[in-house]
Amino acid sequence: MNTMTATMDGATDNQRESDTAEKAPLDIRDHGDVGDYETIGEPFVDNAKMSARTVNVHYGDKQAIKDVSLDIGENEVIAMIGPSGCGKSTFLRTLNRMNDIIPGCRVEGEITLDNEDIYAGNQDTVLLRARVGMVFQKPNPFPKSIYENVAYGPRIHGLAHTKAEMDGIVEKSLQRAGLFEEVKDQLDKPGTGLSGGQQQRLCIARAIAVSPEVILMDEPCSALDPIATARIEELIDELREKYTIAIVTHSMQQAARVSQRTAYFHLGKLIEVGETKEIFTNPRHQLTENYITGRFG
Amino acid sequence: MQTSTVILFLLAMCVVVYNLGRKRSQVLGQRIGGYSLLHSLPRHYGYMAAAWAAIPAIVVLILAMSFEERWLAGMVAEQLPPEARELPADKFGLYYNQVLGYAQGMVGAEQLDATQVAAGDYYRRLADRFASAKAALAFLAALVGAIFAIRHISPAVRARNHVEGIIRWVLFGCSFLAVLTTLGIVLSVLFEAIQFFKIIPLSEFLFGLEWSPQMAIRADQVAASGSFGFIPLLVGTLLISAVAMLISVPIGLMSAIYLSEYATNRFRAVTKPVLEILAGVPTVVYGFFAALTVAPFIRELGESIGLSVASESALAAGIVMGIMIIPFVMSLSDDIINAVPDSLREASLGMGATMNETIRKVLLPAALPGIVGGILLAVSRAIGETMIVVMAAGLSAKLTANPLEAVTTITVQIVTLLVGDQEFDSPKTLAAFALGLVLFFVTLLLNVIALYVVRRYREQYD
Numbered sequence: 001m002n003t004m005t006a007t008m009d010g011a012t013d014n015q016r017e018s019d020t021a022e023k024a025p026l027d028i029r030d031h032g033d034v035g036d037y038e039t040i041g042e043p044f045v046d047n048a049k050m051s052a053r054t055v056n057v058h059y060g061d062k063q064a065i066k067d068v069s070l071d072i073g074e075n076e077v078i079a080m081i082g083p084s085g086c087g088k089s090t091f092l093r094t095l096n097r098m099n100d101i102i103p104g105c106r107v108e109g110e111i112t113l114d115n116e117d118i119y120a121g122n123q124d125t126v127l128l129r130a131r132v133g134m135v136f137q138k139p140n141p142f143p144k145s146i147y148e149n150v151a152y153g154p155r156i157h158g159l160a161h162t163k164a165e166m167d168g169i170v171e172k173s174l175q176r177a178g179l180f181e182e183v184k185d186q187l188d189k190p191g192t193g194l195s196g197g198q199q200q201r202l203c204i205a206r207a208i209a210v211s212p213e214v215i216l217m218d219e220p221c222s223a224l225d226p227i228a229t230a231r232i233e234e235l236i237d238e239l240r241e242k243y244t245i246a247i248v249t250h251s252m253q254q255a256a257r258v259s260q261r262t263a264y265f266h267l268g269k270l271i272e273v274g275e276t277k278e279i280f281t282n283p284r285h286q287l288t289e290n291y292i293t294g295r296f297g
Numbered sequence: 298m299q300t301s302t303v304i305l306f307l308l309a310m311c312v313v314v315y316n317l318g319r320k321r322s323q324v325l326g327q328r329i330g331g332y333s334l335l336h337s338l339p340r341h342y343g344y345m346a347a348a349w350a351a352i353p354a355i356v357v358l359i360l361a362m363s364f365e366e367r368w369l370a371g372m373v374a375e376q377l378p379p380e381a382r383e384l385p386a387d388k389f390g391l392y393y394n395q396v397l398g399y400a401q402g403m404v405g406a407e408q409l410d411a412t413q414v415a416a417g418d419y420y421r422r423l424a425d426r427f428a429s430a431k432a433a434l435a436f437l438a439a440l441v442g443a444i445f446a447i448r449h450i451s452p453a454v455r456a457r458n459h460v461e462g463i464i465r466w467v468l469f470g471c472s473f474l475a476v477l478t479t480l481g482i483v484l485s486v487l488f489e490a491i492q493f494f495k496i497i498p499l500s501e502f503l504f505g506l507e508w509s510p511q512m513a514i515r516a517d518q519v520a521a522s523g524s525f526g527f528i529p530l531l532v533g534t535l536l537i538s539a540v541a542m543l544i545s546v547p548i549g550l551m552s553a554i555y556l557s558e559y560a561t562n563r564f565r566a567v568t569k570p571v572l573e574i575l576a577g578v579p580t581v582v583y584g585f586f587a588a589l590t591v592a593p594f595i596r597e598l599g600e601s602i603g604l605s606v607a608s609e610s611a612l613a614a615g616i617v618m619g620i621m622i623i624p625f626v627m628s629l630s631d632d633i634i635n636a637v638p639d640s641l642r643e644a645s646l647g648m649g650a651t652m653n654e655t656i657r658k659v660l661l662p663a664a665l666p667g668i669v670g671g672i673l674l675a676v677s678r679a680i681g682e683t684m685i686v687v688m689a690a691g692l693s694a695k696l697t698a699n700p701l702e703a704v705t706t707i708t709v710q711i712v713t714l715l716v717g718d719q720e721f722d723s724p725k726t727l728a729a730f731a732l733g734l735v736l737f738f739v740t741l742l743l744n745v746i747a748l749y750v751v752r753r754y755r756e757q758y759d
Contacts, residue, residue: 098647103562129649136647140640143663152658153648203644210648 037067040285041274043263045073049214049244050095050132055109057090057099057268064090068109068270070263072214077236077245079259079276081252083291087268088248092216095246096132097125113214130157133212137219139199141191141206146183149191149202150174153210169209177205178235197228204235208243215239217247221254233258252292256280264288300358303432307354307439311347314443318346321450329452337457345456348463349446353438361431369427373420378412396420483737489730496724497525502731504528508694508705510714510725525728527735529696533611533704534739537686538679540615540700541622546672548619549626554656556627557634569631576624580684587617587689599701607691612700614690618682622675629674633667634660666751673747677740683708707732 044051048071057065065087072078072095080088090099097118099105111118118128130153141149150170153159160166170187174180179201183194191202200220207215217236221229236245236258249255255262256276263273264287272285283289322342326332332339373396374382381392392413398404399417406414450456494502505526552572556565592613599606606612637660645655661668683706691703692713714729 096647098643101642101646126649126651129647134643134647136640136643138640140638140644142641142644142659152645152650156648156650156654156658206644206648 037269037271039069039270040272040288041279043070043270043273045071045076045261047074048072049074049114050246051110051112051115052091052094053110053112055091055094055107055111057087057094057108058106059102060104064268065094066268068265068268070270070273072244072246073261074244075240075242076261077240077247077259078261078263079255080246080248080263080265081250081255081291082265082271084250086265088263088265089218090268091265091270092218092246092248095214095216096129096134098129098134100125126157130210131212132214132216133207133210135200135203135207135215135217135220138223139196139203141194141199141202143190143192145188146174146191146194146202147187150205150209153206157210159210173205173209174202176208176239177201178231178238179205195228197224197231200224200228200232201235204232204239208239212243214244214246217245219248219250222250229254252280264291266291299428300362300431303358303435307351307435310436310439310443311351314350314439314447315343315347317343317443317447318450319343321346321447322456325450325452335452336455337460341456341460342450342454344460345454345463346443346446346450348460350439350443352463353442354435357435357438358431361427361434365427365431369420369423372423373416376419377416381412400424486730486733486737489727490734492722493724493727493731496727497731501525502527506696508710510710510728523724525724525731527707527732529694530705530707530710530732531735531739532696532698533690533694534680534706534708536611536698536700536704537615537618537690537706538676540612541618541679541682542672542676544616544619545622545626545675549623549675550630550668552623553627553630553634554660557631558652558656558660569628572624573628576621576628578621580621580682581688583617583621584684584688587613587685591617592689595701604701606701607703609689609691609703610701611690611704614686615700617689618679618685621682621685622678625678626671626675629671630664630668633664633671636667637663669747669750673743676743680706680736680739680743681708683712687712707736711736 050072052068052070055065055068056063068087068091070091080092082088093099094107094111095118097107099107107119113128113131117123118132142152144152147170150173151160151166154166154169160169171180171184174183179198182198183189183202191199194202200223204215204220221232224232233254236247239245247255247258259276261273262276262279264271264279264283264285266287272279272283272288274284279288280292283292289295319339319342322335322337322339323332326335326339335342370393374393381389384392395404395409396413396416397420399406399409399413400420406417409417502525505524506528507524507526508529509524511523556568560568588609592609595610595613595616596606596608641659641663642655645659646652650658686706686709690705690709692705692709693703694705694710695702697704711729711732714726714732720726
């Protein structure tokens with residue numbers, strides 16, 4: 001095993017950690033035994049919409065998330081950054097139990113939505129996912145018409161009783177996703193025929209059509225060009241008024257532009273969390289600094 | 298020299314020529330200062346030389362073999378006495394076949410007259426000489442090709458492109474051959490069918506409601522009606538296929554959904570091979586399972602609720618055929634559902650859809666083209682299946698839509714028409730070709746329909 005694990009034991013080793021980090025190149029993809037640690041910064045907020053407490057996630061024998069505690073505040077955009085394989089996507093997916101469909105995945109700890117345990121026995125993933133929507137890395141519209149894509153969720157959850165109501169929901173969702181003007185004349189065309197950026201906005205429209213309270217975004221712009229990315233970022237900023245948003249991103253600039261708080265993950269641990277401005281101007285942990293200054297990852 | 302020996306020697310020659318070509322290009326490469334200055338790698342020059350040796354030899358062999366018989370026959374005929382040459386065509390055929398049989402050692406000399414024995418000996422000498430000449434010509438062609446190719450090698454020759462071109466033509470030849478054989482089969486069926494329709498009018502065949510192909514051999518025979526209406530056969534075929542599809546499509550599709558979406562990997566790893574073994578059981582085994590187990594069971598079941606069931610029924614054959622096709626439908630559908638990208642599953646589940654909604658509204662529509670294709674293959678199998686029907690559904694060509702009665706199918710009738718003594722000028726035998734042609738058109742029609750369905754309802758994912 002590596003020097004990482006040894007030096008990560010205990011907060012007092014932080015200094016030594018930063019020394020070795022400068023000398024030996026870190027294998028950032030190496031999982032293995034994840035030791036105890038303490039998150040730097042303030043993971044808790046007063047107006048928490050979702051709270052995670054000492055969450056551990058295992059894939060079979062591998063531990064992907066170690067003792068992560070983090071609040072996501074009402075109507076805030078929280079960005080999760082970190083090198084590949086650091087567990088940020090896994091953590092995001094525990095928030096609406098998308099990990100349930102992965103065989104061999106175990107989640108320990110407590111995650112609440114409005115102070116209700118989402119992993120409690122009586123919790124229904126159908127209702128949970130209606131409240132906590134998700135937008136994926138690669139735009140994944142259904143191979144159906146644009147209209148049917150947006151109407152899919154409302155139809156499943158029985159949100160519209162008449163055709164007119166459904167039309168209203170579809171139009172409102174597309175408008176909120178900033179796509180309506182572009183597609184209003186071709187709602188019956190397949191959603192897969194749109195450009196990448198339009199497809200991703202269609203997926204956002206599809207997610208907000210069921211009026212979720214939280215939207216999880218897993219690298220929503222990684223497959224898009226800069227113009228489409230700017231459009232989505234603008235959209236995220238507008239959506240913040242109505243929704244709580246957690247976004248995983250590999251782009252530091254994106255995290256800085258769209259989020260109010262930023263969480264830095266490393267090897268399954270939540271290393272540092274705080275105001276986005278603070279994290280990017282004055283990181284307190286050596287690993288965070290290394291990452292955001294581009295020394296690795 | 299046997300043709301197979303010639304080919305073996307030619308192969309060995311190609312290996313030698315390959316090495317010579319390679320060597321020569323290497324020598325040339327060194328002379329101009331390194332292999333990298335050659336246009337292609339040394340092995341490409343080797344392949345090129347070998348191909349130039351092989352192709353002329355193969356052409357010579359093919360040409361010689363296609364003319365061999367005709368040329369020998371002509372030569373032998375010239376040697377025959379005039380009275381043999383003036384025989385009518387069919388008698389002469391018999392006469393000449395005896396000569397051939399003697400020449401090939403299958404007929405003893407004592408059964409033939411002296412002119413035939415003489416002609417046979419002459420044939421044998423000629424054939425030997427021809428074979429030697431053929432081998433010599435082939436080797437000569439190969440040698441000329443090889444020498445030309447090796448002398449041709451120079452650093453500027455684009456051997457790589459040359460070899461690629463040859464491979465392209467070989468592949469083209471193979472696909473052309475496949476198309477050609479299919480066309481040949483269709484045409485041979487078509488010509489015999491035309492013979493049939495000269496005797497029996499097309500309208501009677503297509504719209505006749507009675508099938509009883511017994512023909513009178515002598516004019517005074519009774520009980521030989523000779524009706525050739527194929528509607529009862531078509532209805533029987535469709536009836537049995539429909540029963541089979543009713544059994545196999547729902548069960549096959551649903552088990553495919555279970556396997557691909559719900560089952561654990563371990564269950565899948567065990568079940569799929571087992572079901573695929575089921576697909577490998579010969580249909581004749583299914584046939585006696587149908588005849589000995591299912592058919593009596595259905596009859597007893599029917600009688601217990603007051604229905605009269607024939608001991609050989611369309612239902613029994615259809616059910617067993619359905620069971621036979623289940624693994625087929627399942628395996629194909631399973632592969633196709635698995636091929637739907639996970640991102641669509643995640644999108645649907647992430648919206649709060651249940652597994653069942655995801656399958657019905659997202660996975661099945663996305664997989665539809667493939668599933669329709671799979672079902673179509675299954676239908677073709679059902680229509681073409683013969684053994685089960687012979688054993689379980691009987692031979693009586695009854696026009697009925699009642700699956701409890703005995704019916705017969707197109708394929709079964711083809712079998713019964715062509716089994717036993719046949720004469721190829723009787724409509725009874727020729728009818729088999731007409732039925733084959735119909736079978737061909739039915740499957741063609743099914744393909745067209747399926748293509749239309751696929752294009753109309755496809756939901757394309759990338």
